[in-house]
Amino acid sequence: MRIIKGLALATLVALVFSSTFSAASLPQEKSASDDEIKIRQLERAWNQAEAKQEVKEISSLLAESLVYTDYDGSFMNKSEYMKWVVAPDQKADHLYDEGLTVQVYGNAAVVTGIYRETGTNKGKHYVIRSRYTDTWIKRDEVWRCVASHSTIIPAK
Numbered sequence: 001m002r003i004i005k006g007l008a009l010a011t012l013v014a015l016v017f018s019s020t021f022s023a024a025s026l027p028q029e030k031s032a033s034d035d036e037i038k039i040r041q042l043e044r045a046w047n048q049a050e051a052k053q054e055v056k057e058i059s060s061l062l063a064e065s066l067v068y069t070d071y072d073g074s075f076m077n078k079s080e081y082m083k084w085v086v087a088p089d090q091k092a093d094h095l096y097d098e099g100l101t102v103q104v105y106g107n108a109a110v111v112t113g114i115y116r117e118t119g120t121n122k123g124k125h126y127v128i129r130s131r132y133t134d135t136w137i138k139r140d141e142v143w144r145c146v147a148s149h150s151t152i153i154p155a156k
Helices: 003-027 032-053 055-059 078-085
Strands: 062-069 073-078 090-105 110-121 124-139 142-152
Touching: 032 055, 032 090, 032 110, 032 124, 032 142, 055 078, 062 078, 073 078
Parallel strands: 062 142
Antiparallel strands: 062 073, 090 110, 110 124, 124 142
16 A cells, blocks of 8 residues: 555656646747837738838838739739839728738748738729738848738638
8 A cells, every 4th residue: 555655646746746847848938029029010011001002111111122922923023013002993992910920030030921901903892811921031120021922812
């Protein structure tokens, strides 16, 4: 009987010991870095500026070498994208961010997320929902998007 009680006590001590140290070794939820917060702000500013067709504000967020692939497969450089933003036959009314994730890798960051956009295209109302990936590079302490890609999420 003493052996069984001794084993039970040893097992209990081992469980308490292992749970104490294994909890300490688990990754703790970390707070967002300054760079992550900044990029989240830049993504929101981009959405707002695009909905308002604010060329100067958008241009300041994008690298000159931007490569942009839209949900319809069209591919644009920065100049072409900026012309598209102000095209009179295409106007976004609202861009809703449904959530995004930012992964910072030193002076590079990858943003993934989903957005919903409403607006008019050639006089017709549209609503789209898209998944996107944006790649940001930090040079001289300034973050700029160098690549953006979106893909339509089909309605179910």
